[in-house]
Amino acid sequence: MSENTGALAGIRVIEFGQLIAGPFCGQLLGDMGADVVKIEPPGAGDPMRTWGNGDHKLWWDVIARNKRSVSLNLRVPEGQDLACQLLAQADIMIENFKPGTIEKWGLGPEALHEINPRLIVVRMSGYGQTGPYATRAGYGGIGEAMGGWRAIVGDPDRPPSRMGVSIGDTLAATYGCMGALAALHARAVSGKGQVVDSALYEAVLQVMESVLPEYDAMGLVRQRSGSILPGIAPSNVYPCKDGEYMIGGNGDTVFARLAEAMGRPELASDLRYATHVARGERQQELDALIADWTRTMTVDQLEALMIAHSVPAGRVYTGKEMLADPHFAARGAIAEVPHPVLGNVRMQAPMPKLSATPSAIRRAAPRVPGEHNAEVLGEELGLDANALAELAARGVL
Numbered sequence: 318m319s320e321n322t323g324a325l326a327g328i329r330v331i332e333f334g335q336l337i338a339g340p341f342c343g344q345l346l347g348d349m350g351a352d353v354v355k356i357e358p359p360g361a362g363d364p365m366r367t368w369g370n371g372d373h374k375l376w377w378d379v380i381a382r383n384k385r386s387v388s389l390n391l392r393v394p395e396g397q398d399l400a401c402q403l404l405a406q407a408d409i410m411i412e413n414f415k416p417g418t419i420e421k422w423g424l425g426p427e428a429l430h431e432i433n434p435r436l437i438v439v440r441m442s443g444y445g446q447t448g449p450y451a452t453r454a455g456y457g458g459i460g461e462a463m464g465g466w467r468a469i470v471g472d473p474d475r476p477p478s479r480m481g482v483s484i485g486d487t488l489a490a491t492y493g494c495m496g497a498l499a500a501l502h503a504r505a506v507s508g509k510g511q512v513v514d515s516a517l518y519e520a521v522l523q524v525m526e527s528v529l530p531e532y533d534a535m536g537l538v539r540q541r542s543g544s545i546l547p548g549i550a551p552s553n554v555y556p557c558k559d560g561e562y563m564i565g566g567n568g569d570t571v572f573a574r575l576a577e578a579m580g581r582p583e584l585a586s587d588l589r590y591a592t593h594v595a596r597g598e599r600q601q602e603l604d605a606l607i608a609d610w611t612r613t614m615t616v617d618q619l620e621a622l623m624i625a626h627s628v629p630a631g632r633v634y635t636g637k638e639m640l641a642d643p644h645f646a647a648r649g650a651i652a653e654v655p656h657p658v659l660g661n662v663r664m665q666a667p668m669p670k671l672s673a674t675p676s677a678i679r680r681a682a683p684r685v686p687g688e689h690n691a692e693v694l695g696e697e698l699g700l701d702a703n704a705l706a707e708l709a710a711r712g713v714l
Contacts, residue, residue, distance in 0.1 A: 319677045319678070319679050320679075321350050321677075321679055322350070322674055322675055322677070323348070323349045323350015323351070323671075323674055323675065323676050323677060324349050324350055324671055324674035324676070325346060325349040325350040325351040326350040326351075326674075327350075327352075328346070328350070328351040328352065328408045328409065328501070329351070329352050329354070329406060329407045329408050329409070330343060330346050330347070330351045330352065330353040330354065330407065330408065330409045330410075330411060331354050331356065331400075331403050331404055331407045331409070331410050331411070332353055332354065332355045332356065332384065332410075332411045333356050333391070333400075333410065333411060333412040333413075333414070333419070333424075334411050334412055334413040334441070335357075335363045335364060335365070335413070336363070336364055336365055336368075336413070336486070337365070337380070337457060337483050337486035337487065337490070338413045338441040338457065338486040338487075338489045338490045338493070338515075338517065339411050339412060339413035339441055339490070340355070340363065340365060340380045340381065340490075341380055341486065341487050341490035341491075342411050342439060342441065342490040342491075342493040342494050342497070343355065343384060343411050344379070344380050344381070344382065344383070344384075345490065345491065345494040346409065346411075346494060346497065347382065347383030347384055348382075348383060348667035348676045348677070348678070349667070349671075349676045350674070350676065350677075351383075351408075351409070352385075353383060353384040353385070354384070354385050354387055354403065354407075354689070354693055355381065355384040355385065355386050355387070355683070356387055356388075356389045356391070356400065356403075357386055357387070357388050357389070357686040357687065358388065358389075358390060358391075358686070359388040359389070359390055359686065359687065359709075359712060359713075359714055360388075360686065361686070362386070362388070362685070362686030362687075363377075363381070363686075365377050365380055365381070366686075373656075373658060373659060375662060375664075377682055378654065378656065378662055378664065378681065378682045379664050379665070379682075380682075381682035381683060382654065382664075382678050382680065382681060382682050383678060383679055383680055384680075384682065384683060385680075385683065385688070385689035385692065385693060386683035386685070386686055386687060386688045386689055387403075387687060387689055387690055387693050387694060387714075388686045388687030388690060388714050389713070389714060390712055390713050390714070391422050391424070392422070393712070393713060395708065395711075395713045396713050396714075397422050397423050397424065399694065399698065399713070400422075400424060401423070401424070401429070401432060402698050403693070403697075403698070404424070404429055404432070404433060404436060405432045405433050406433075406697070407433065407436060408435065408436070408437060408501070409436070409437045409438075409439060409497050409501075410429065410436060410437070410438045410439065411439045411441075411493070412424075412438070412439070412440055412441070413440070413441040413442060414442075415442065415452060415454060416440075416442050416445075416446045416451045416452055417452060426438045426440075426512050430510065433510070434508075434509055434510060435504060435508065435509065435510045436510040437497055437500040437501065437504065437510040437511060437512075437513065438510065438511075438512045438513065439493045439494075439496060439497050439513040439515065440493075440512060440513065440514050440515065441489050441490065441493050441515045441516075441517070442455060442515075442516060442517070443455010443456065443459055443460055443516065443517045443518065444516055444517075444518060445514055445515075445516035445519065446512075446514045447514075455517055455518075456485075456486075456517075457483045457484070457485030457486035457487075457489070457517055458479065458483075458485060459485075459517070459518070460485040460486075460489065460516070460517025460518040460520065460521050461479065461480075461484065461485040461517075461521050462477075463518040463521075464485070464517070464518040464519065464520070464521025464522040464525065465521065465522060465525045465528050465529070466480075466484070466485070466521050466524075466525070467479065468539075468541070469528070469539050469540065469541055469542070470541065471541045471543070472541060472543045473540055473541045473542060473543065475541075477541065478541075484521075485517050485518075485520065485521050486517065488517075488520035488521055488523070488524065489515045489516065489517045489519075489520040490515075491520070492515045492519075492520045492523065493513055493515035496513030496514075496515060497513055499513075500513055545600060545604070547597070547600070548594075548597035548598075548600070549567050549597065549600075550567055550596040550597050550599070550600040550603050550604065551564060551565075551566045551567060551572070551575070551596065551600075551603050551604060551607050552564070552565045552566070552567045553604050553607075554633060555604075555607055555608050555611040556608055556611060556612050557611050557612065557614055557615055557616045557618075557619055558612065558613075558614060558615045558616075559615050559616055560615075560616045560632075560633075561616075561633050562611065562616050562619050562620065562623075562630065562631075562632060562633070563630060563631050563632070563633055564607070564611075564623065564628065564629075564630045565628075565629040565630065566607075566628055566629070566630075567593065567596065568593075569585075569591075569592065569593060571627075571628060571629065572584075572585060572590070572596065573585035574626045574627055574628050575607075575626065575628045576590075577626055578622045578623065578625070578626040578628060579607070579610050589602075590603060616632060620632070639651065640663060649666055649670075650665065650666055650668070651663050651664070651665065651666060652664055652665070652666035652667075652678050654678055654681050655681050656681070657684060666678070687709075687714055690705055690709075690714055691705060694714075
């Protein structure tokens, strides 16, 4: 679909992951130019092929873009041998099985570093590769709970809520990707690969801001607070005549501009609201005051005021608004990718943007498991058509 000018062009990744964490890490590396060979079990392939909403499961088209699919049964010796041959030529391996699983298959880091000392092994799991919980089963939601996320999400009078996306998995994958990039740099100096250990609960813990030290130092336990962040005010979604609008006016100078937009500049010098601490102490009172004002306007009218007064604010978008927004289009935030049934499908484009080595979607997600068996195993490992057919007949491919 496009020439590979990505920063990771020439880097070979073998992805053994399934579901979300491993494949999302592979997606990130692939978007940046890496050649990602995805290993799927013969037959149905990665369960992600059937995940998502609607008649066409399009999550796969996002998470498997820029990848080639090889079907390989890792539970049999012949499959393990072929995997070793691929890994002998690779730069990065991704896996998100329960700790100890790849060791059973002869694909643990120690064994792999004997055949390829430069290999970087990215391992994602619920609790990490060590510690008393290492061998427990763990999904992203469990990591969100243990890492502290679930306890503070939702309304205070209801049980913990979840975010509408699999944030625990994607955080672990993102940290796994960061670790892989750091390991590539270290390898350029040492010539040796290493293991990147990304635990779901620890990835969530990394973004929990001051929740942990607040408890350690002062015994404070942050509670669920609905649509606000306690003590950060005003910062909320406010009602309008025809919808809702997000305003972030919590900085002192920003609040002064918001007060000016409201026609009430005196609020910025009112001791009840003049400082960050004071506004946080009167958060509900201040939100009610602002909501009474925003209800008198349409979203368009409110937005015009916020832009005129340089107050950080924005509409609450769904996919419909994203696809229609001129800024998304001007920035190239939306990519159009061919689909065999739907023609073209628009999805989020790669980011961040690199000026000299831009990321891109170079190939659509593989339609069937093993779509690139001949291309990868044939051309790169030297297996001819008869050998491939024989391996497929025996359930290896």
